Structure formats: C-alpha cells, structure tokens
Amino acid sequence: MVAPRVYQAMSQPVVGHLDPYFFQVVEEVRSLLGYAYSTANQFNIAISGTGTSGMETAVANAIEPGEKFALFTNGFFGDRIGEIARRQGAEVVRLSKGWGEPYDQQEAREFIRRERPRVVAFVQAETSTGMYNQGKAICEAAHQVDALTIADCVTSLGGMPVMVDENGIDIAYSCSQKGLGCPPGLSPMTVSPRALERLKVRKSPVHSFYLDLLQLETFYMGHKYHHTASATMFYAVREGLAIVAEEGLEARWARHRANHEAFVKGIEAMGLSMLVPEGHRLWTLNTPRIPEGVDDAKVRQFLLEKYSMEIAGGFGPLAGKVFRIGTMGYSSTAENVALILEALQAALKV
Numbered sequence: 160m161v162a163p164r165v166y167q168a169m170s171q172p173v174v175g176h177l178d179p180y181f182f183q184v185v186e187e188v189r190s191l192l193g194y195a196y197s198t199a200n201q202f203n204i205a206i207s208g209t210g211t212s213g214m215e216t217a218v219a220n221a222i223e224p225g226e227k228f229a230l231f232t233n234g235f236f237g238d239r240i241g242e243i244a245r246r247q248g249a250e251v252v253r254l255s256k257g258w259g260e261p262y263d264q265q266e267a268r269e270f271i272r273r274e275r276p277r278v279v280a281f282v283q284a285e286t287s288t289g290m291y292n293q294g295k296a297i298c299e300a301a302h303q304v305d306a307l308t309i310a311d312c313v314t315s316l317g318g319m320p321v322m323v324d325e326n327g328i329d330i331a332y333s334c335s336q337k338g339l340g341c342p343p344g345l346s347p348m349t350v351s352p353r354a355l356e357r358l359k360v361r362k363s364p365v366h367s368f369y370l371d372l373l374q375l376e377t378f379y380m381g382h383k384y385h386h387t388a389s390a391t392m393f394y395a396v397r398e399g400l401a402i403v404a405e406e407g408l409e410a411r412w413a414r415h416r417a418n419h420e421a422f423v424k425g426i427e428a429m430g431l432s433m434l435v436p437e438g439h440r441l442w443t444l445n446t447p448r449i450p451e452g453v454d455d456a457k458v459r460q461f462l463l464e465k466y467s468m469e470i471a472g473g474f475g476p477l478a479g480k481v482f483r484i485g486t487m488g489y490s491s492t493a494e495n496v497a498l499i500l501e502a503l504q505a506a507l508k509v
C-alpha cells in the first residue's frame with residue numbers, strides 16, 4: 160500500500176527537471192538515502208525506472224565486456240542479474256543454490272578466491288523465495304580480490320537492515336514500491352567512493368547511455384540536463400524516505416519483524432509451515448508452504464473476491480508450492496496480519 164502522506168506529496172505542482180526546487184528535492188533524497196541505506200556514501204541517487212533499472216545500472220556500470228562477474232544466486236532475481244551481466248558481455252560464473260537454500264559462508268569465500276572476479280553480486284532480499292542472504296562474508300572476500308560488490312536490496316530497503324557500509328556493499332539498489340511505501344517508478348541507489356573510482360578508469364563507455372552513472376552525476380549533482388526526471392516521483396520518494404527517518408530505522412525494523420513473526424505464529428497455529436528456515440527469513444515477504452491438496456490459484460481467487468486481498472503465488476520451482484505474502488512498508492501492520500490470517504484460514508476451508 161502507498162502511504163497516504165506519499166499520495167499527498169504527489170499532488171504537489173510539478174516543477175521542471177532543471178528547476179532549483181527539483182534539485183532541492185534531489186538533495187534531500189540524497190541525504191535521506193544515506194540514512195536509509197546506513198551509509199556514509201555521498202553518491203546516493205534515484206534512477207528513473209523500477210527496481211530492474213537499478214539492477215541494470217549497477218551491472219552495466221560495474222562490469223566491462225569480457226570481465227569476470229561472479230554471481231550468487233538462489234532465486235529468480237539472482238538469475239535475472241546473471242542474464243543482465245551476460246547481455247553486458249561479462250563472463251558470468253555462478254555459485255547457485257536451490258531456490259530458498261542459504262549459501263555456506265566458507266564455500267562463498269572459496270568461490271570468490273578461486274574465481275578472482277572483477278565484480279560480485281548477490282540478492283540481499285530474494286523476493287521469489289522470502290530469503291534474506293547475509294552478504295558480509297561475500298563482500299569481505301570480494302574486497303580481498305579487489306572486486307566490486309553489488310547487492311539487490313529491492314525488498315529490504317525500508318523494512319530490514321541493509322547496512323551498506325557495515326556489510327561492505329559498493330553498489331546497492333532498491334525500488335520505490337516496497338519498503339518505502341511509494342508507487343513504482345524510481346530505483347534508489349547508493350554507490351561507494353571505491354566504485355566511483357572504478358567507474359572513472361573504465362576502458363570502455365558504459366553500454367547504456369540512460370543508465371550511465373557518471374552522466375547521471377552531471378545531472379543530479381552538476382544540474383545539467385540528462386533526461387526529464389519525474390518531479391512527482393521524487394516528491395513521493397522524498398516523502399517515503401522522510402517517513403522512514405521519522406519512524407527511525409530501528410523502530411521500523413522492529414515493526415516489520417514483529418508483524419512478520421506474528422504472521423509466522425499464526426501460520427504455524429494453522430498447521431502450515433514456512434519455506435525458509437528461521438533466521439534466514441525476510442520480514443517483508445513471507446512464504447508459507449501450500450498444504451498438500453490445496454489449489455494455489457483457487458485460494459488466491461477466493462482472497463481477491465471475498466476479501467479484495469491480493470497475495471502472490473510461487474513461481475519457477477516454487478509454483479504451486481508457496482504463497483508469497485508481503486508485509487512491507489506502510490502495509491506492515493498488526494491489523495493487516497490479523498486480516499490475512501483470518502482470510503487465509505477461510506480460504507483454506509473452501
């Protein structure tokens with residue numbers, strides 16, 4: 160759900176993309192993003208596009224054709240990063256796990272030491288499975304071989320600890336529509352000084368003009384035209400981030416965690432189980448297993464018709480096996496958890 164304050168912010172008059180007021184909003188977003196990402200990085204911008212535009216920006220800027228790109232994947236979005244890197248001409252090497260299976264930290268370190276890649280990428284919050292991937296060991300090993308690290312934080316920012324500096328993430332990207340409680344349309348990103356240095360010594364230009372970070376720097380920090388960014392979406396994200404700052408990261412994480420845990424408790428009381436082992440679960444996206452003999456599509460249809468409630472099903476190897484139920488951002492409330500548990504219980508009886 161979009162936060163009511165965000166809707167209100169979006170009704171402000173639209174200014175031009177070179178208007179001093181627009182750059183004031185950009186500056187506020189830059190500073191608020193530093194807080195939300197828990198980073199001292201100064202290069203914090205919002206890419207015009209959805210989460211995938213952030214993914215494409217991170218990969219296209221960090222890697223050059225022919226270079227080695229090490230990918231950790233245990234779900235759909237990890238695989239998508241690999242496909243983008245392949246299209247950028249990278250040599251992609253993978254440490255793949257089953258969907259929803261955690262990485263072994265020692266194995267992760269050995270993989271990086273063996274492959275000695277230029278860039279290492281992982282998905283911190285894998286929305287296809289509901290798994291939180293701990294990235295600290297990956298980033299430490301990557302830095303030991305002088306690789307840049309990319310983390311997909313689409314489903315963690317604003318709901319769970321991202322901790323960019325603490326984890327050693329060089330480029331993190333997210334989206335506007337999940338933990339920040341805004342509509343889709345911008346991809347908030349942070350880039351470390353180390354990654355910026357690397358960009359400045361690239362041998363070839365970034366293969367996307369639109370997503371070239373140094374060009375975007377001349378726009379957002381240098382105030383020179385690059386593209387016509389949406390003032391309305393910047394109003395939205397500024398408001399979403401201001402709400403995060405007012406609530407405070409610790410309190411916000413505690414709220415997400417408490418609502419997630421209440422959801423799990425309710426699910427287990429119904430006799431269902433969670434796909435992801437405890438300690439590896441997202442607080443923003445829950446994946447209960449669908450009991451034997453229950454038709455996933457029928458349950459979702461029932462929830463839509465009787466409760467006007469949309470939940471997602473699993474896909475890929477998890478099709479028909481799990482539900483995917485968001486408890487993120489503005490939607491993460493005790494009332495919503497109670498409502499979905501009641502609705503699910505009714506749906507499973509049909």
Ligand SMILES: Cc1ncc(COP(=O)(O)O)c(C=O)c1O
Nearest residue numbers: 209210211236284286311313334
């Ligand atoms: C982990 C993850 N990465 C990337 C994306 C892509 O984001 P978008 O659909 O906003 O382009 C998503 C979308 O849900 C996601 O969950």
